Amino acid sequence: MLEKFTVIRGRAVPLRGEDIDTDRIIPARFMKALTFEGLGQYLFYDERFDEKGNPKPHPLNDPRYRGATILLVESGFGSGSSREHAPQAIKRAGFKAIIGESFAEIFFGNATAIGLPCVSLAPEDLAVLFRAVEENPELEVEIDLVQKEVRFGDRVAPLFLREEAREALVEGLWDPIGELLEAGELLDAFDQKLPYPRRAE
Amino acid sequence: MGRERMGKTLYEKVWEAHEVRKLRNGQSQLFIDLHLLHEVTSPQAFGMLRDLGLRVRYPHRTFATVDHIVPTHDRTEPFQDPLAQSMLEALRQNTREHGITFFDLGSGNQGIVHVIGPQLGLTQPGMTIACGDSHTSTHGAFGAVAFGIGTSQVRDVLATQTLAAQKLKVRRINVEGRLAPGVYAKDVILHIIRHLGVKGGLGYAYEYGGSAVEAMDMESRMTLCNMSIEGGARIGYVNPDETTFQYLEGRPYAPKGPEWEEAKRRWLALRSDPDAPYDDVVTFRAEEIAPTVTWGITPGQAIPIDGRIPFLEELPEEERPVAEEALAYMGFRPGQPIKGVPVQVAFIGSCTNARLSDLREVARHLKGHKVKKGVRAWWCRARSGWRGRPRRRASPRSSARRGLNGGCRAAPCAWP
Numbered sequence: 001m002l003e004k005f006t007v008i009r010g011r012a013v014p015l016r017g018e019d020i021d022t023d024r025i026i027p028a029r030f031m032k033a034l035t036f037e038g039l040g041q042y043l044f045y046d047e048r049f050d051e052k053g054n055p056k057p058h059p060l061n062d063p064r065y066r067g068a069t070i071l072l073v074e075s076g077f078g079s080g081s082s083r084e085h086a087p088q089a090i091k092r093a094g095f096k097a098i099i100g101e102s103f104a105e106i107f108f109g110n111a112t113a114i115g116l117p118c119v120s121l122a123p124e125d126l127a128v129l130f131r132a133v134e135e136n137p138e139l140e141v142e143i144d145l146v147q148k149e150v151r152f153g154d155r156v157a158p159l160f161l162r163e164e165a166r167e168a169l170v171e172g173l174w175d176p177i178g179e180l181l182e183a184g185e186l187l188d189a190f191d192q193k194l195p196y197p198r199r200a201e
Numbered sequence: 202m203g204r205e206r207m208g209k210t211l212y213e214k215v216w217e218a219h220e221v222r223k224l225r226n227g228q229s230q231l232f233i234d235l236h237l238l239h240e241v242t243s244p245q246a247f248g249m250l251r252d253l254g255l256r257v258r259y260p261h262r263t264f265a266t267v268d269h270i271v272p273t274h275d276r277t278e279p280f281q282d283p284l285a286q287s288m289l290e291a292l293r294q295n296t297r298e299h300g301i302t303f304f305d306l307g308s309g310n311q312g313i314v315h316v317i318g319p320q321l322g323l324t325q326p327g328m329t330i331a332c333g334d335s336h337t338s339t340h341g342a343f344g345a346v347a348f349g350i351g352t353s354q355v356r357d358v359l360a361t362q363t364l365a366a367q368k369l370k371v372r373r374i375n376v377e378g379r380l381a382p383g384v385y386a387k388d389v390i391l392h393i394i395r396h397l398g399v400k401g402g403l404g405y406a407y408e409y410g411g412s413a414v415e416a417m418d419m420e421s422r423m424t425l426c427n428m429s430i431e432g433g434a435r436i437g438y439v440n441p442d443e444t445t446f447q448y449l450e451g452r453p454y455a456p457k458g459p460e461w462e463e464a465k466r467r468w469l470a471l472r473s474d475p476d477a478p479y480d481d482v483v484t485f486r487a488e489e490i491a492p493t494v495t496w497g498i499t500p501g502q503a504i505p506i507d508g509r510i511p512f513l514e515e516l517p518e519e520e521r522p523v524a525e526e527a528l529a530y531m532g533f534r535p536g537q538p539i540k541g542v543p544v545q546v547a548f549i550g551s552c553t554n555a556r557l558s559d560l561r562e563v564a565r566h567l568k569g570h571k572v573k574k575g576v577r578a579w580w581c582r583a584r585s586g587w588r589g590r591p592r593r594r595a596s597p598r599s600s601a602r603r604g605l606n607g608g609c610r611a612a613p614c615a616w617p
Contacts, residue, residue, distance in 0.1 A: 018523050019399060019499055032270060032284040034244040034291055036352075075519070076400050079433070082335035083242065084351030105403055105435045106335060110351030113365075164227040164367060173226055176365035177253070180230055180357055183221055187258065187362060190221060190232040195464075196262045197235060197323040197454035 004172040005117055008097045008143040010069035012133045013059050015044075020073065021080030022107065026089040039085055040092030060093075064137040072133060073100035074126070077118075078107025087111035097143050099150060099159075101126050112165045115174050119143055121150060125157035145170050208474025210371050211327075211440055212406050215346045215471065219329050224365055231366040234328040235345075236358045238265035238301070239314045240288040242333030246355035247295040255360045257299040262362055264323055265296045266304040268313050273581065276306060299359075315339040319423065322452025326441035326468040331358055338429045341438030342422035343445055344471060346406070348435045369436060370404055370480035373473075375411035378487035385562075386421035387428070389413070391493040391503040393485065394432040399501035402434025405480070408473060409439050413487035419448040420558045431500040440472040494539050497527025509538045547572070549580040 030042040048058045055061045071090060077100045078086055087110050090098065097117045111118050121129065132153055133139055142151040143159065145166055150157045161169075168174040209217075221230040243265070250257070257263060270285040280286045289306075296303035304310040310317060315336055318324040326344035330337060333355045340347035350364065357364055376389055394401070407429050414422065422439045429437025439445075446465055449455045456464040491505035502524065504510070510528070512535040513521050528535065549563050560580060572578040 018519065031241050032282070032288060034287060035248060036245055079399065080335070082333060082337075082349035082351060084245075084333075084353060087351075102400065102403070105433070106349055106351065106430075110353065113351065113353045162367070168226040168228075171226070173224075175353070176224065176228075177353075177357055177360065179224055180361040180363050180365065181255075183230060183361065183363065186221055187232070190219070191259050191262070191362065194219070194232060194234055195325070195328075195456075196259075197264075197321075197325065198261075199454055 002172040002175055003115060005097075005115070005169040005174075006144070006146050008070070008117065008145075009140060010096060011065070011067065011138065012070040012072045012099070012129075012141045013062075013065040013068040014072045014130050014133045015059050016074060016130070018074050019076035019079050021104075022078055022083050022086040023080055025078065025086040026083065030089075031083060031085050036085065036088040036092065038092075039089040040094065043089040043093040062137075067094075068137075069094060069096045070141050070143070071095045071098045072126075072130060073098060075101035077103050078111070079104040082106045082110070084110045084114070087114055087116050091116045099126070099129065099141070099143065108165075112168065112174055113176070115169070117143065117145065117161070117165075117169050119145075119150065120160040121157050122160075125150070125155075128155065129157070207478060208476040210373075210408060210473040210477045210479065211344055211438065211471050212346060212369070212371050212408065212436070212473075213477070215327055215329060216368055218327070219346075221363055226365075228365045228367050230363045231329060232363050233331045233358050234262065235318075235323060235325075235330045236263040236355075236362070237314050237318060237323075237330065237332035237334075237337070238263060238292070238296075238355070239269060239332070239334065240267045240292045241269045242352050243295065243355055244288065244291045245352045246333075246359060247291075247299075249353070249356040250359055253360070257301065257359045259362045260300040263299075263301045263359065264304070264318075265292060265301055266311050266314055266317055267292055267306060268311070271306065271311075278306075315423075315427070319343065319419070319448070320452070322449055322455035325449065325455065325464070326445060327471045331355075331364065335430045336427050338435065338437045339423050339427040341426035341429070341436060342419055343449070344438055344441035344468065346436060346438065347426075349430065369406045371408055372402070372405045372434075372481040372483065373408045373410060373479040375482070375484040376409070376413040376487050376490075377411040377484060378413055379416070380413055380487045380490060383492055384487075384490050386417060386424035388490055388493040389485075389487075390425050390428040390432070391495060391500065392490045394428070394500050395493070395503040396485070397432055397483065399431065399499050400433045402429060402432040405434050406436035406438065407432070407434040408479070409437060410473075411484070411487075414439055415442065415444075417444075418558070419444060428500065441468045442472075496531065496533060496539055497524065498530055499523060499527070502527055504539055507538075507540060509536055510534065512536055544576055547576060547578040549578070 026042055027046050044060055048061050050056055059065055099119055101123055102120055103118045108118050129152060139152055148159055150159050219232040221232050224230055267289050270288050272280055314332055314334060318340055324340045324343050324345055328345045330340045330345050330347035331350045333350055333352060335349035337347045337349040354364055409425055426437035493503050494506055495503045496510055510533045513524055516524055
């Protein structure tokens, strides 16, 4: 049974920047691997560490945000490549959800399919949340996928999430494999009907 | 009654033919005709398959090659990088175990995954094509509905030949008129992205058309569709026509004989109907497109060759922080003309521009010239099977004499 995401609670780490692409999230050289295990340690590696591996100033290195489980981003997050390594690295670094203004299409799909909700807030609400978290790193943030709102301090902000993705997360259907397999023999009919490339003799 | 008679776009026709059923969350289960694999995004997917005790359902619909980790300088195995070698071994093992055709090194057909699809005739109009690589949109040049997927979805396609997918809106992008000399498909797509924005395509499939697109050869159309994703659109396509058929005819995996004639009839019927409704229509004049240069860090930061770097105040407010970052990174001043900026590195290749026709064009310009001292110039081909074919015009040896370095040290392609 897959996890049903209803309310996600935790502290947030604010990561500013527009159009942060997947190569910044997980640099390509860390993709030379046969599994996703251990990817979390390389999250934002080139922005967090210098060439000698010494930590640079970065929200993810900031002790005030240690243990945060919600990643706060701006707009166009996850653009660039299709690598699932990006949401995998975020999830494996201990994050349970991402709040931002908007997400790149493939990134959003990949994240949803591994149970990492990506919710959007209106720009005004997001700006308030950024400031609140920057002023008080201990602030508890609540993402309520049932009520469709994000709560923090005394503020309640409506969240935006494509209905089919929201339902999939709430119902525990975010990994579609089980339902896809149910199609069974129906698939054989499509395989027989639709052409596929064949090498001529 | 009027509703039923309304025309349909190619995207809609293909979608309808491949929609297996509706899923409980409102998404559709979409059948994938052709699945392409490479070594970077597939090993984890085979691992997931094993964990679930599943097999590849229709191995005849999956083809694999190795591209990203192939070293350019020395391909003797084992590679210098043991991790790269293990990724190649994993793909060999996985494709053997599941009966999948693998275009291995030395097969003569190995190359960048979205270049070999068309060159081998695997890519055909009306197909749904998926691959763990965002530039899968390239296949749309043939009137295929093609898009990049993540590794969990690679698993889904291997196990069921289907994906959970959401139908996109369709934006028709017309480019009318004739392109000026020296203006190529890449200028066209950068021009489009500059106007529609790097996020402009979110939620859309882009259908490219108009007289300038119809006049393009297949390789130009591939460049156009390839970069749809840089404009935020997961899918880009061009309706199939005589140019498409001429390219495909006789390719190893293209239909032959009577099947070919039948296929052409089927493909023509897939073209968007003249009265098809679009969610949005945008028209550009070909004459207004200049050779385009990107000056910053996103494909949207593009200007015509006779343009200048923008002042921050000229940009919409939300673009200013990224522009500021780009100015600092590139060391440019706002308002500075791009003409006259010295070229330090010339890279000819990548999955957008590494086709034989691109290299020929470069060779034509290079003829009788040498690369200037102090300029680093690289070229890399997209597919190893060309070995010998472009030799007369741009062989590695003659290129070396001109100061061009063949191949690239890192990866021959943008990483997925």
